[in-house]
Structure formats: C-alpha cells, structure tokens
Amino acid sequence: MRIGVVTFPGSLDDRDALRAVRIAGGIPVPLWHGDAELHNVDAVVLPGGFSYGDYLRCGAIARFAPVMSEISRLAGPPDATAPGLPVLGICNGFQVLCESHLLPGALVRNDHRHFICRDQKLRIERTNTTWTNGYAAGDEIVIPLKNQEGGYVADTATLDRLEGEGQVVARYLDVNPNGSYRDIAGVSNASGTVVGLMPHPEHAVELGYGPGTDGLCFFTSALQGVLSA
Amino acid sequence: MSNDSISTYGSDLDAALDGGSSLTLEQRSSLDTVDRARETPTVAQPWSELGLKADEYAKIHEILGRRPTASELAMYSVMWSEHCSYKSSKVHLRQFGDKTTDAMREHLLVGIGENAGVVDIGQGWAVTFKIESHNHPSYVEPYQGAATGVGGIVRDIMSMGARPVAIMDPLRFGALDHPDTLRVLPGIVAGVGGYGNCLGLPNIGGEVVFDPCYQGNPLVNALCVGTMKHEDIHLANATGEGNLVVLFGARTGGDGIGGVSVLASETFDDNADGSSGPAKRPSVQVGDPFAEKVLIECCLDLFQAKVVAGIQDLGGAGLSCATSELASAGDGGMLIHLDRAPLRDSTLRPEEILMSESQERMMAIVRPDDLPAFIGITSKWDVEATVLGEVTEGGRLVVLWHGETIVDVPPRSVAHDGPVYDRPLARPASLDKRQADTADRLPRPSTDHELAALVLRMTGSPNLSSRAWVTDQYDRYVQGNTTLAMPDDAGVIRVDEESSLGVAIATDCNARFVALDPYTGTQLALAESYRNVGVAGGKPLAVTNCLNFGSPEDPAVMWQFAEAVRGLADGCQTLGIPVTGGNVSLYNQTGNTPIHPTPVVGVLGVMQDVSKRTPSGWRSSGAQLFLLGTTRDEFGGSEWAWSEHAHLGGLPPTVDLEAERSLAELLIAAGTDGLLLAGHDLSDGGLATALVESCLRYGVGASVSLDAACARDHVDAFTLLFSESTARVLVAVQPESMQAFTQACEGKGVPVIALGASGGEALTVSGRFSLPVEELRAVHTATLPAVLNS
Secondary structure, rough: EEEEEEEOOOOOOOOHHHHHHOOOOOOOEEEEEEOOOOOOOOOOEEEEEEEHOOOOOOOOOHHHHHHHHHHHHHOOOEEEEEEEOOOOOOHHHHHHHHOOOOOEEEEOOOOOOEEEEEEEEEEEEOOOOOOOOOHHHHHHHHEEEOOOOOOOOOOOHHHHHHHHOOEEEEHHHHHHHHOOHHHHEEOOOOOOOOEEEEOOOOOOEEOOOOOOOOOOHHHHHHHHHHHHO | OHHHHHHHHHHHHHHOOOOOOOOOHHHHHHOOOHHHHHOOOOOOOOOOOOOOHHHHHHHHHHHHOOOOOHHHHHHHHHHHHHHHHHOOOOOHHHHHHOOOHHHHHHOOEEOOEEEEEEEEEEEEEEEEEEEEEEEEHHHHHHHHHHHHHHHHHHHHOOOOEEEEEEEEEEEOOOOOOOOHHHHHHHHHHHHHHHHHHHHOOOOOEEEEEEEEHOOOEEEEEEEEEEEHHHHOOOOOOOOOOOOOEEEOOOOOOOOEEEEEEEEHHOOOOOOOOOOOOOOOOOOOOOOHHHHHHHEEEEEEHHHOOOOEEEEEEEEOHHHHHHHHHHHHHOOOOEEEHHOOOOOOOOOHHHHHHOOOOOOOOOEEEOOOHHHHHHHHHHHHHOOEEEEEEEEEOOOOOEEEEEEEEEEEEEHHHHHHHOOOOOOOOOOOOHHHHHHHOOOOHHHOOOOOHHHHHHHHHHHHOOOOOOOOOHHOOOOOOOOOOOEOOOOOOOOEEEOOOOOOOOOEEEEOOOOOHHHHHHHHHHHHHHHHHHHHHHHHHHHHEEEEEEEEEOOOOOOHHHHHHHHHHHHHHHHHHHHOHHHHHOOOEEOEEEEEEOOOEEEEEEEEEOOOOHHHOOOOOOOOOOOOEEEEOOOOOOOOOOHHHHHHOOEEEEEEEEOOOOHHHHHHHHHHHHHHOOOEEEEEEEOOOOHHHHHHHHHHHHHHOOOEEOOOHHHHOOOHHHHHHOOOOOOOOEEEEHHHHHHHHHHHHHHOOEEEEEEEEEEOEEEOOOEEEEEHHHHHHHHHHHHHHHHHHO
C-alpha cells in the first residue's frame, strides 16, 4: 500500500509521517507541493509544520499548492457519501484541510496564546473512518500535541451537525489544551475518508520515542481500510 | 521536471549571474573608493564612533599603507570588535588548544577554529555542536533577539555540512518577581520557541535560572547539535582560483547594521539616545524562521549533490565576516561585486551592506561547472542565489561597487590579525571577605517539622520549581528521535535509526559557585554537565562552552575570566575530553556592576543504543533507591543559602573530577547492562530536590531512611538533604539487580548506600516526615504560572 506524504516548504513532521507509514507496514511515498502528480498513492498524509511559514493564515497558502488541487479533486466534497481519496491532515495538515474546505470549521490561535507541547489524552469517538477503523469507540489514547493555532472552531449549526452525523473523530480528555469548541481534537468528512487531527499520532509509533505507540493505529487503520476497500 | 521549471531554472541562472549597472556621476562623487582614499589621506573618519581605538585605527593605516575607505573602516571596525575578534579573550582561550592532548583528539574530526567542532561518534557518523550567546539583543528586543540567537547557531551547524537535529537553551533572568522579568522572559521564551519550533528542531533541554544579577542583562544562550556522515563534513574556505562566490538565502536589508559592534562591544548606556552620530544604530535583527527552514533543506540538498566546495553562514558582521573568513581560510584572494547583492532596501550604502546582519543568508564557494546544478536546487526551494564574485590568486580581498574599488585588503588582516589584548587582571579585593562569610552562620531547621516545611518551600522556589511553563512552549518531539528531554538530566536523541546510535547532551552552570571561586566554579559546571550526560547513559566525548562575563576592561572581571578558562581547560584535561568550540560574551553588566561570571558548559556524549537511556524518575513501585557518592557539609553558594537566606558566601563545594569519572563510568555500564530504572544527578537543592523531582517525574512516591547515610558520612539529616556536595547521584535499581549493582559500585570505588524504595503516593522520610506527591506537585508547578500568567 502506497501512502503519500506531502512536503510543503515549511513542513516539519513530513519525515516523521513517512517513518510512521513505514513502521505501520505501508510504502511511504514523498510528494512535493509543487508537483500535482500523486504517483499512484492510495492515501495521503498532510503533515504538521508551518507550510509557507503559515504566513497570512495557517494553511491558507498551502491550499493553493498544485498538489492540493489534485488532492482536493480526488478527495471530493466534504458532504459526499461516496468515498474519495483518503487523506489524514495532522496539525498543519488539519489546518490545510479546513482552508481547502475538505473539512468544515477552522483552527484558531490557542485560547491561552502560547505554543503548547504536551502528551495529550484523547477519546476516539468515530471508528468508521479510513484512519481510525482499528480503534474501538471510546478508546482512550495518549499522543503528543504541539501547536500554536489548534483551537477548533465552527458555528453552532455546524458543530451540531458534526455531532449529529458522528463526524467528531476524537475529543480531548482531562485538559482542553487550546480552547477547541466541544473539546474537539479531530473531525472527518461525511464518508470518513478525510480526517483532520490536531495532535500528532506519528509521534507515538515507537516505544521510547514519544509517549507510547497509541498513534500507530491511525496508520495501520489506513492500510487495513485501503486493503479492504 | 517540466519544461516550465527548466526555463525557470534557466532564468534563475541568468539572474544569479546578472552584472551590475554603472553609477551616475553624482553617486560616484559621493563614493569613498580606494583611489579617493589615496588622494585624500587626511580626511577625518568616524573610527571612534565605530568602536575603534586610536591605536587600532593607526594599525589599519599601517596595514593598508593609506587611510581606509569608508567600507574598509566598516569592515575592520566590525571584525575587530570584541564579539568578532575575541581580542580580550584570545590569550586565555589558547589553553583550550594547548591543553588538548593527542589522546583527547582521538574522536575529534574538526577542532576549534571552524564554525563548530566535529566529533566522531562511530559507524561513520559525526556530530557537531556549539553554544552561542544572544544576550544583549534579547534584552533590547526579547522576541527577535532570542529568535535570531537560535537562527544564528543553527546556521553555524548547517555550515559544517550537518543536518541540525536538536537545540537547547540555557536562559538566565533577573528576579522572578521583578516587573522587567515579566517584560523580558515571555518574549525570550516565545522567541526561542517561535523560531525553533518553526525550524522543526526538537528543543531537548537547557536551563532557566533566576538571579537579580541578570536583571539588566539576561543571558540567552542557544546550543545546536547537528549530525552528518564523515564524508559530508564541509569547511569554510574559499579555494580554487575562478571558483564562484555565491550568496544565497534572504535578501540583505538594513537590520542589525552595526549590531555586532554596537550591541556586543559597549554597554547600552553609551549612545542610548542615539545622539552622538548616525553610525551607531542599536538595531536588533529580525528573523524569518520559514526562510531558515527552507535554507536548511536547500543546503542539505546542495551538500548531497556535492556542488558546494566551501560554505560559511552569515552571522555577526555579515558579508564582512563571510568574505574575509572564507578568503583567509582558502587561497587568500577574492573579488566581490557588491552591487550584485540582492537588497531589501535599495538605498543601502555599500558599507551598510557589508555590515548588515540580515538573517537567513549563506555564502558558498561553487565550481563554475557546478553552478547550473547549484541554481537548480536553490530554485527548487525558491531560494534566491546570486554569484557575487570569484576566488582569486594574490591574497587580496577586493570589493567593487558598480566597478569602483571600495575595498582592497589582505583578508587575514580583517579576519584574524585583529588586535590582541592581554588585559590587566586583579583578583577582586572583596573576594576574601566573601569567601570568609561562610554559610555556617545561617540558621538551619531544627525540627523534622521545619525540615518538611523547608522541602516544600524549596520545591516551589523560583529556581527549583517546575520549568514546564517555559519548556511546554517548545516542541520536543519533532524529527521523532527524542528519547529524553527536559526535565530529564540530559537530552538524548537517536542519530541512526537502524542501530539506535545516539547522543546525550547537557548544559550547566551554577554561577554562584563561579562567583565564589571562578576556577573551581567552572570545573563544577563541567562536572555537573559531565555527570548529567553520564547519568543518562552517554559516554562524554566533547565540551562546548558559552563564557558570559562582564567588562574585560574591569581587571576583576578579567581575572574571573582567566581563572574560569584555566579551570575549564584543566578540568577537560583531567577528564580527557576536548573543548571543540564555544563562544565568549563580554560586557554583560549594568552600569559598573557585572553579572555573576557565567561560563555555561555543554557536554556531549555518545550512546551505542539510546533505547537503554536512563530517565530521571521511577515509573513503578519496589525499585531500590541508592545514593551514590559522599555528602559533606557544603553550603557555600547553595540554593538553600540563596533562596532561604539571600546569602552568597564561603567556598563552593569541592570538585573531584576523578570521582566524577568513576561515577559516570559506573552509570554508563549499569545503564547498558539494564540495571538502572532511573538516575538523577544531585545538584541545586541537593538530595531533597532530587528525591522530589524523581517522585514527580512519573508520579510515584518513595520511602527512604536517611539514618545510614547520615551515620556513614557524619552529617545530620538537613545536611544530607540539602548540601550540594558533588559527584553524587540518586539511582533506582531493579530489586533483582541490587547485588550486581552494588558490586559494580565497589568495583569502581563509588560509595553506595541504600536509601529505601519507590512506591506509594508520598515522599516519606522515615521517622521524620511524609509529603504527598500531589502536594509536592501543586507547589512545584504553581510558581512560574502564578507570576507569568498574571
């Protein structure tokens, strides 16, 4: 299974995401922001970092990268019921997905105004997605969180709809680290192929490097999902 | 590659080679050329305003056989400043080389003198690391000062051919409750974080120290470590006549013009209102971490493509420094068309361009045949690259401005042959009085109840409380190789993913010890850093340093400096590890009051398998706790004397480097053999602090008895808990490994005594007191947020 990881100028966790794909048993494929060719990948990870310096607004410039037009086209509109190209956006990748309108809502500056790096407890809320099908609903996991603009916001109607349709993928437990509405750490599109997540599962895939291996299942889920699709 | 991008590369190549235009008559008439300097030998020049002394200005005349042009004067003034020339410290720093034996050079691939030293860690891997200061800019503009401090040291590491893989930041501030600390600290922390986080470099440790001596002069030191294969080592030299000199990265602007000479050579009091002439603009550089991140990846691609013959970063003194240093280290000649330099501000004069400290710029020496490939790579990363000139024979650095010669100098005279001062030294008269005022007179707790209250107060004191408010603003996980970071004793990162080969790094300095006795105090900084690396499991290989002192023109400060350097050089010789590089920061003072001498010492160690590293706390119950080393009644300069009694007097603890070496060897072997569950060095706050921190690390308590250790060392419980005797470590051992461990201790001659076991929800000192872990945590974590979130 080929999983592409996009490198934008300013991407930071791209090599980490490639490593996580490899450890999960997939074939990691580096993708370049300026190249719309996806090299026959079965799924894509948009990694963490500061794409294009996050100037203007996080993810706002990355949205217009040639690679993103192709990814957006293949991923399909957020409300489509037919599954498109699976995409996992982590941290900055989540911001890019929101800016690209592949996911609803937006990410804003943390409510306490500081960058925060911590081992974060989450509850997995939705498991019928490409990226979380290996978890059980209600699973509690600990993976690193590190962001400056991680507060998930949307209007009440959108939040209610996300909750009602079961599109909240993960929620913060114990501490809401950034002021996200309704403790939301991650959301998905309607079909469950596109997932955005603020914390970093790719930093919890190896014992001894990070808080544990709770994040690995995001990548093994995708391999499983792609295989069975 | 599409045709589009080929044509883009083609036009970038044309742009890189674009020649300059010619000057108007008016522009030419205002230009100070070499010819004009010959014609007008007596014209008055602002050498004094630029920080040069009369004899230094005279020496420039002598070197050139004429007066310098304005551009030459700018170059000499900035390169002969204290910051760039090390003119006051050079005579002492020689000891680092002189006291390095051949045996100590065993692992040294590149020594002192290059941008950073390089050490062989085996399996074909090399590691480079260095600390630098950005103290004065960070006081003026905390965010940008700290950010560009990180940026500068990262470029130093890049210019060795390495991928930067981690940073650490030893920081020192005035009193926590002082209003100006609230101005300075949040900005500096946000600057270190904002820049480092955007570069994708894990921040794996450092220090945060509060002391009123830093109130008007905080210290912002930044360490960077990089890794490379041996064959990828690059050096800063310009060889090969006809090779091209390429400037790439950000454009040159007006920021930081004269920043080096103004901010690092004189105190802020001079010219604070800018009244005495336009040349001294106290401007701090502005950083763009995105540009630097792209530059890092671009450089790594350039190195991999083998299209870089020599490379140098542009830091302090900008183009003046890069051109003169590259030329001096190579064939000795260089021709530069300065008007080709891409500018952010087209009104900049040539001497300003030469002095500008605009960030995120690099200079490479490129063989002409490699230029298309070079430009192809810079274009891929959208990095602007310009051919400024070429390497020449003849030993002259010549700079042209629209065809007119504005600089014609021997490059060594700028970069290396600056003035050297053997400044007067004098042991301060007040030191005898201070050393005689020992901590013996201070009241000590007399009951167990007072002892327990003291443990709580010390746990929440500004210097011992949790640093999480600061360190949580740094990304410690990016790159996926971090296996220990703050609050553990050392930062440990994996270098090779296949073999788990890695390095451990720590930085330390207790400046109060150095104030009491600079020679011993500096060795204590070395000892602590060395011990921290050993505790984590690293075999110490190399030392870097950042020597933060007051004015060298003060004989008492110069004596402190000389003693500190002598102490460090002697200590390194005893431990058998070389100094591979470092940085000197002088004039750290407010008015006539210098900071405590603060020689921050960084030690780097190698680990064959970083998965065997030892964390600073125990995760489970039943681990057997031992105290290694001997405790004496040593409170001079201690955290207890300072935070409880505002006392600084007496002598610092005894240093015993042989004991440190045995201890480190024991801990490395025990860690490798899997005997250790945890290890934590005893330093500030002594055993009490180590016990508290080890309990708090994973929230598991401990029950200990002090009686046996007190009886063996003939000290009371207070002394055992709070003395800062060195060469001591608290360890947690698997019960089944106890015998093997104590035998190993005996084999190394390391004193060992059982304290008790981990477990429970409290730190219990049997027969004396019990403090719930949650209460300790509440006290430990409350202090910084209470002040900094207010």
